[in-house]
Each structure stands twice: as structure tokens, then as C-alpha cells.
Amino acid sequence: MTEFSGSGDPVRSLELLWRVQPAPKRGPKQRLDLDQVIEAAIALAGEVGLAALSMRKVAERLGVGTMSLYTYVPGKPELLDLMLDTAVDPPTPLPDGGWRARLEHLARENWDRFHRHPWLLEVTPLRPVLGPNTIARYEHELSVLEGIGLTDIEMDSALVLVSAHVESSARRALEAKQAEQRSGLTDEEWWNARAPVLERVLEPERYPIASRVGAAAGEAHNAAFAPEHAFVFGLSTVLDGIEFLIQARASDA
Known part of the structure; x- marks a missing residue:
């Protein structure tokens, strides 16, 4: 099940995101603060996934009644917006070097964030x-x-281009990891189990290019798909394209 960002009350989400609080209501003092609610929701999403996350489960995690949670946030859509913003890495010092090295650094930070918070990939922006x-x-x-x-x-x-590549690469990497966990087989074990049949039916003479390239990739990665290599190769290619655009613009000036 896909969750959508920005699907709740936009005004209330912005007020909560920027901590623009309405006038305080009369009544007993609140036991929690908003940050505790967000942190509990993020922890739960990491454990059970975003689809299984609910206001009731967050309340149970915090040891409060479900209805009391609605005094902090109107509902799950607004809570999701808060979770997404909280999960964003704060700016860190950039490495020495030109724009390319720095943009690669930022891409790797985003790659790492998806691996720390896989539930981010369950959200459609x-x-x-x-x-x-x-x-x-x-x-x-x-x-x-x-x-x-x-x-x-x-x-x-x-930035959109680089971000899209990072997200799609992280998704494939996490899917590969999930496939291994669910099947109980490593990628190498999965292919070894099928090798005897494939050797009989896949004729190199009939599929010369696929046989040559597939064998080279399998030997290099010890697997049919190497997520880290795909991420690095794709990122380098994307940066090449941006660099070409910059150089072409400079030569026309």
C-alpha cells in the first residue's frame, strides 16, 4: 500500500512542521511533546512498515490513549508529513572539491538515508x-x-534527476535484500540452484551477446544484479550528463 505525502490538511501540516502552534486549549497539561510523537512514529515505521503504522499503534508505543494523540496531530496524513521532514538529513559540511564531488557526496547521503529509513520508499510525493x-x-x-x-x-x-536516480537505486537495493530474506537464499545460491537447467537450455551460439555479457557481469558481481554498482555507475553517468551540459553552455558563450 502506497502512502501519499501532502494528503492531509495543508494548513495544519505547515503549522505543525514550522511549530506555529494555535492558542493553547484549557485542560490538563499534555504529557508528551510533538517531537516524541514523531520519533515514536518513525521508530514504528522502521519496525513494521508504513502500511502497518496507525495512530493507535503510535499511541500504544507512547503509553497514551489513541484519542489523546489527536491533540498533538490531526491524523496519520499530517503525522506522515512530520515524519518525512524529520527524516531529512540536516545540512553537513561539504567536502573539498568542485560541484561534482559535492553533488556525489549529497547523493550518497540520500542513499544512506533510504537505507536507514526504508519506509521512505513507501511514500509517493x-x-x-x-x-x-x-x-x-x-x-x-x-x-x-x-x-x-x-x-x-x-x-x-x-537535483530532481539525481534524486530520482538515488531513490530508484535504493529501491532496487532494498528489494534485493528483501528477496534474500524472504526466500532464505542468497543471490548466489538462487542462481546456483538454477544453473544446471540453464546450462542445458541457454545455447551460447543462439544467444552470443547475452551469454558473453551475462557471464562477465556475473563474474564481476558474483550476482545477476549488483545494487551498489548500479547506483555508482548510474550516478557517474548522470553527473557526466550534467557536466556535458555545463561545458556545452560554456563553449557557446
Whole structure:
């Protein structure tokens, strides 16, 4: 089941994200604060997945009644927006070097975040979560591309391109990991079990290119699919494309 960001009350989500609190209500003092609710929800999502996350389970985790949780956040859609913004890595010092090394550094940070929080891949960004961490991260990433010869639209598009590659690569990597866990077989064991039949039916003379390339890739990666290699190769290729655009723009100037 896919969850959608930005599907709740947009005004209330923004108020909660930026901690713009309404006038306090009369009544007993609240036992928790909003950050505790968010942290509990993130921990639960990491354990049971986003689809199984509910307001009731978060309340049980915190030791409070379900209805009391609604005094902190209107519902799961708004809570999801808060979780997404909280999970964003805060800006960190960039490495020495040019824009390419710095953009690669940022891509690897995002790759690591998906592995720390696999539930992020269960979210479809219906609308952007315009929280403080998300905006700070966007500003930080744009600063890497500032002044290198791209237009403002191209700067945004370059980040979208890199982010899309990181997300799709992380998804494939985590799916491969889940397949191994669910089958109880490593990728090597899975292929070894099928090797005797494949050797009989796959004729190198009939499939010369597939046989040669498949054998080379399998020997190099010891598997049919190498998530880390796919991520690194794809990222390098994407950065090559951005660099080509910058150089072409400079040569036309």
C-alpha cells in the first residue's frame, strides 16, 4: 500500500512542521511533546512498515490513549508529513572539491538515508513537504550548483534527476535484500540452484551477446544484479550528463 505525502490538511501540516502552534486549549497539561510523537512514529515505521503504522499503534508505543494523540496531530496524513521532514538529513559540511564531488557526496547521503529509513520508499510525493528540514536541505543542495553555468530551472532539474536516480537505486537495493530474506537464499545460491537447467537450455551460439555479457557481469558481481554498482555507475553517468551540459553552455558563450 502506497502512502501519499501532502494528503492531509495543508494548513495544519505547515503549522505543525514550522511549530506555529494555535492558542493553547484549557485542560490538563499534555504529557508528551510533538517531537516524541514523531520519533515514536518513525521508530514504528522502521519496525513494521508504513502500511502497518496507525495512530493507535503510535499511541500504544507512547503509553497514551489513541484519542489523546489527536491533540498533538490531526491524523496519520499530517503525522506522515512530520515524519518525512524529520527524516531529512540536516545540512553537513561539504567536502573539498568542485560541484561534482559535492553533488556525489549529497547523493550518497540520500542513499544512506533510504537505507536507514526504508519506509521512505513507501511514500509517493504527491505534494512536497515544505518543512524546515526539507527547505534547508534544498537550499544546501542548490548551493552546490550555484554559479556553475546552469539556469535556475536547470539547477532544480539537475537535483530532481539525481534524486530520482538515488531513490530508484535504493529501491532496487532494498528489494534485493528483501528477496534474500524472504526466500532464505542468497543471490548466489538462487542462481546456483538454477544453473544446471540453464546450462542445458541457454545455447551460447543462439544467444552470443547475452551469454558473453551475462557471464562477465556475473563474474564481476558474483550476482545477476549488483545494487551498489548500479547506483555508482548510474550516478557517474548522470553527473557526466550534467557536466556535458555545463561545458556545452560554456563553449557557446
